[in-house]
Amino acid sequence: MPFSVVRTTPPSFHEVGAWPLESIDDVATVRAGLRTLLAADPDFTDGDSVVLVASELATNAVRHGSPPAGLRLLRGPEGYVVDAVDAATDVVPHISRGRAPGLGGFGIALAVKIATDVGSYADDAVKHVWARFGGVPALDAPGAGAAARLDA
Numbered sequence: 001m002p003f004s005v006v007r008t009t010p011p012s013f014h015e016v017g018a019w020p021l022e023s024i025d026d027v028a029t030v031r032a033g034l035r036t037l038l039a040a041d042p043d044f045t046d047g048d049s050v051v052l053v054a055s056e057l058a059t060n061a062v063r064h065g066s067p068p069a070g071l072r073l074l075r076g077p078e079g080y081v082v083d084a085v086d087a088a089t090d091v092v093p094h095i096s097r098g099r100a101p102g103l104g105g106f107g108i109a110l111a112v113k114i115a116t117d118v119g120s121y122a123d124d125a126v127k128h129v130w131a132r133f134g135g136v137p138a139l140d141a142p143g144a145g146a147a148a149r150l151d152a
Contacts, residue, residue, distance in 0.1 A: 013074035013081045021069040027058045030071050046133055049114050050080055053131045056107035057084035064091055079134015089122040093129050
């Protein structure tokens with residue numbers, strides 16, 4: 001399956017939660033916090049997908065990124081964005097190919113398959129890898145920010 005990435009910032013959303021990531025153990029705290037915040041939103045019904053993808057992106061930030069790392073939950077009019085951040089601005093997110101199941105490397109592929117949009121960008125100090133849930137895919141909306149998608 002072809003994979004293309006256009007590096008871009010996510011749509012305009014505001015932060016509703018943030019968690020530091022110092023080790024893999026912190027990912028459990030992220031999952032619990034996300035479940036609590038998402039359960040409080042009666043209009044959003046895809047919390048399990050958000051938690052799953054956030055867990056993958058947070059794990060990637062810890063394993064493949066550089067400190068400081070963290071995960072943010074952002075809310076906008078059409079849904080949520082999870083934004084994993086770390087200081088490895090030179091490490092480009094990608095889908096691992098040729099690995100056997102169980103050996104890892106499928107976090108970005110899972111995010112692309114489940115989320116509405118997936119993207120990444122870096123500024124001078126921080127890399128962001130984000131996934132959006134809800135609304136219309138950006139690639140289908142003329143003029144909207146592009147994102148990573150798997151071609152059908």
